[in-house]
Amino acid sequence: MPTYECPICSEEKLVESGPSAYKCQHCRASILDGKLVCSACGKQNPLEAAKCETCQEPLTIFSRVVSRHSKSTRSWRLDQARDQANTLKAAEADASEVRMEVFLEIDRKRKTAEREAALMQEEADRQLFHYVRIGLGIFLAIVAVASLIIALV
Ligand SMILES: [Zn+2]
Numbered sequence: 001m002p003t004y005e006c007p008i009c010s011e012e013k014l015v016e017s018g019p020s021a022y023k024c025q026h027c028r029a030s031i032l033d034g035k036l037v038c039s040a041c042g043k044q045n046p047l048e049a050a051k052c053e054t055c056q057e058p059l060t061i062f063s064r065v066v067s068r069h070s071k072s073t074r075s076w077r078l079d080q081a082r083d084q085a086n087t088l089k090a091a092e093a094d095a096s097e098v099r100m101e102v103f104l105e106i107d108r109k110r111k112t113a114e115r116e117a118a119l120m121q122e123e124a125d126r127q128l129f130h131y132v133r134i135g136l137g138i139f140l141a142i143v144a145v146a147s148l149i150i151a152l153v
């Protein structure tokens with residue numbers, strides 16, 4: 001495996017990792033098409049750039065060392081922010097689950113009420129039919145009695 005001198009740290013640890021792509025095994029610099037690839041955002045910067053044009057990530061070995069302390073503080077803050085975001089997201093998911101539960105409960109109650117209403121309607125229909133039958137029976141009895149009286153008279 002041929003190694004080249006890294007333009008960032010000057011160590012002979014640059015190895016070919018793909019077509020016109022190189023990686024330094026010493027400083028972890030990643031070079032693609034003669035540009036320095038930002039390890040944070042993937043933006044291709046000029047080799048002489050000290051910081052990424054997009055995300056300000058330090059790109060040279062010197063600025064990496066200088067910013068190591070502030071970077072670790074920053075990434076700790078970033079992790080914390082990410083944790084908070086995850087907690088928030090989890091809480092949100094819980095809330096939507098609760099909302100879903102409430103919705104399902106309302107739906108269940110509505111269905112029960114509908115079923116009860118249907119049963120009551122059925123019962124009312126049955127009672128009405130019952131009374132109609134009784135009324136019809138009485139009417140027929142009266143008619144029969146009346147025709148019997150007429151026949152006798
Ligand atoms: Zn290097």
Ligand SMILES: [Zn+2]
Pocket residue numbers: 038039040041042043052053054055056057
């Ligand atoms: Zn970047």
